[in-house]
Amino acid sequence: MTTAQLAAVSYLARYSGHTHVLYAYQLREWFAWCEGSGLDPLVGIQRAHVELYIRGLGDRGLMDSTVVTMMHGVRGFFRFAHIDGLIAADPAVYARLPKIHRDETRTQGLDRLELIRFLQVAQTLTVHHGALAYLLGINALRASEAAAVRIEDYADTLRGHRVLHLVGKGNKPATMPLTVPVLRVLEACRGQRTSGPLVLRPVSGQPIDRRDVYRMVARIATAAQIPRHISPHSLRHAAITNALDAGVPLRDAQILARHADPRTTEHYDRAPAATSTGTASTS
Template sequence: MRPLKPKLVVPAAVAGAGQGDRWARSFIEYLRTECHLAKNSVAAYQRDMTRFCRWLGDRFIPKLTVRDLTDYLAFMREENLDPKSIARHVVTLKLFLRYLQLEGIIKDNPAELLGTTKTAATIPDVLSPTVAARLLDAPQPYDPLFRRDRALLELLYATGCRASEVSVMEVRDLRIEDRFCLARGKGSKERLVPLGDPALAAVEAYLEHERPKLAAKSKQGVPPWLLLSSRGQRLTRQKIWELVKQYALRCGAPASMSPHTLRHSFATHLLSGGADLRQVQELLGHASIGTTQIYTHVDQSRLKKIHSQFHPRA
C-alpha cells in the first residue's frame, strides 16, 4: 500500500458538479497504471463509476454518509440491476473511496459500513451434447467465412475458453503437433488447454484455406491473432457474441445462447463424463474451486448415478 499523501484542500468551487467525474477518472487511471489491472477489469470498473457519477450529481463526495450510499443502492434497484450486479457495484464503490482515502481527499470510508449483498448462485444454461453438435455443424459452405466460424465454435466448446480469451489468441499460441493451445485468462493468467480431433481439424482447415486471405487484407502488417475479421483485423469479443447468436438461431438453440453457454457446456459435459472437479477447475482457469462447484448442481443425472452405484440403500 502506498504511503498516505497530505490531505488535499478542495476549493469551494470544486465541491459542485463535476468533482465526482474528475476523481473517478483519476481512480480509473490509478487502476490502469499503478494496479496494472487487465483491460476488461478496468472497463468494468469504469462502467460502475459511470453509473455512480450519474447518481452522484452535485453531491460532494467528502460529505457522503452511509444513508446517502444506501440511497445509491436503492437507485440501482430502481434501475433493475440484479443483486449480483449491485454487489459488484458495492465492491467498486468501496475500492473507489479507499483510493480517495489514500489520496487524502476523504478521512473515513462510509462504504465500508455497507453490507455485502448475498447473491444466490445461478445455475448456468447448458446445451445437451446433441444441440452442441448441431451448433458446431451450423456454419455451412454458403456462409462467407464458414471455416473460420467452425474453428471459432469448436475452440469455444473444445477448450471452455471465454470469448475474450479466444479473441486475443494468437497463431503462436497453437501447438497443433502437441494438441493443445495457450489461453490467457483474467489477470493475464495463462493455462494450457488440450484440443481434440474435431477442433484441430477445424482450425487446420481455417489456417490453410481462409486465414491467409484474411491476413493479406490487413493494413497493419502481418496480424498475430488466430481468428481474423473479414478485414484482416482481430475478431472482437462483440463479433464473437454475434456469430454465436447467429448460429444458435439457425440450429434451434435457446435464445439465451452466448459464448459463455459453450463454456458452461464444456465444464458440465466433462463432469458428466467423470472428470475430477479439480481438473475442470484447472481447465477453466478458475482461481477458486468454489466457482467451479456450481457445475456440480447442473448435472443431476450424474449425481443420481453416483448415488445408485455407491449407496447401500439406493
Template structure:
C-alpha cells in the same frame, strides 16, 4: 463516484501489476470502493480517513445495500472492499480490516445452462449451412465454424479464444497454449475436429499464419473482440433454431458437462477448464446427476 478517493489509484495499479486481475475485476473493485465512499459521505462519516470505519458501520452499509442490489453484486462488492482494506493494511494505512469475517446472505447456485450434444451438433453445422444457402460469406462461414469448434472442442473462455495466436497453437499435436485468468497458462487439447477445422481455415484462405497473428480475425487480419463473437453466436443460434440466451461461456458449460457425461475424471476437467478450485468444477457433476434423476423419473416404474 466521488472525485478523489485516497489510495484508490495505487490500489488499481496494485491489482493490475501485482495481482494481474482482469479489467472486469478492476472495474468492479474500484466501483465498490467508490460506492462505499459515497455511502460514507451521505452518512456524514467520511473524513478522507479509511481508518474511521468500524464493523458496526460495515453492517449498516451491508443492510442498506442488501435492499438495493442483487446478492451476487453485494458479494462482489464486499470482495472488492475486503481486498482494498487488505491493501491498506499492507501499506500501514489502517490497523484492521473491517470487512474481515462479515456475514453475507447465501448465494443461490443455479445449475449452469448448456446445450445437449444433439443441439451442439446443430449449432456447429450452422455456419457452413448458412454459407451453402448463400446467407453468409465463405470466409465468415469457415471462420465462425472454427470459432464454435474451438470454444466447444477446447472449452475455452471467449477472452482466451480472442487472445490466441498461431504461435500458441500446435496443429500437429492438436493443442493450444492458453493464457487464462490471473495470467496463468495451461495446455488445452483441441480435439481432432477443431484442429482439422483450423488447418482447413488456414489452407483455404492462404493465411500467412505468422506466429504473432491472431487465429480468430477479420478478413483484414484484425483480431475479433469478445462482443463480436457473442453477436455472431446469436446469429448461428437463430439459424439452428436454438435458445438465444446461450453465450460463449455456456458452450464451455456444454464442453464440461459432455466430458463428465462420457466418464471424464473431475480433476482432469478441472485442469482442462483452468479452474483454480475443484469446487468450481463440481457444479457440473450436479448437472449430470440432475439429468440422471430426471431420466429415472421419466422411465422407472417406481419413480
C-alpha cells in the same frame, strides 16, 4: 498510507482493464461502508462485519447475483491480505453469500445434445465458424480470447500434445492442451497460412473482434435451430457444465475454466445438463 490502503493497492495491482476498474469500485464501496460504521477496512474485521455488509447490499435492492459479484473484489482483498501476512485470518472466507437462483441468470446454456449439434452445424457454415465454435464450446475460451487466437499460439508441443497459449482474464497467461478433434478443426481453419490471426471474417478475410464472435455465434445458433438467445458465454458455460456432468473432477474443470477459485467453477454445477438454462456466472 494505512495498512488497509496498502493492501488494497497491492491487491489491485494484480489486475488490469475492466477487472481492475470493477474491483477498485467494489473496494471503494467496502471502505466507505467501514468508514461509516467506524471500522478499519482490514484490521479487526470479523466474519460478522462482512455478513452485515452483505446484508446491507441486499437492503439496497441489489439482486442476489449482483451482491455475489460485488463481493468478488472484497473477498479477494481479504484472501491476499491473509496470504501476505497482514491479517491473522481471512474473515470473508466463510461469510454467507446469497444463493443465486436460476431465473436471475442471463446466460442461456446448452445441454450436451445441443452443444454437439451446435458444433456440427458450425462446421457446415465455414471453417472459421467451426474453429470459433470449438474454441468456445470445447476449450471454454471467452469471446475476447477466441478472437485473439493466432496461428502461432498453438504451434508448440508439450509432453507430446499440441497446446494453445493465450492471455486470459486479468492478463493472466495460460496454456491448455488441444484434443485431436479441436486441432483438426483449427488446422482446417488455418489452411495454408503460417502466421496471423486464426479465425477470420468469412467474407472479408479480416481478423474478427469480440463483436464478430457474438454475431458468428448467433448465426450458428440460428442455423442449428436453437430457439433462444445463445451468446459466446453460453458455449463457455456448456463446456464447463458438460465437463462436470461427465464426471471430470472439480480441479480439472477449474483448470479448464481457468478460475482462480474452485467455488466459481462450482457455480456451473448447479443444474443437470438436461436443462437448458445456465447458472449465474459471467466468469
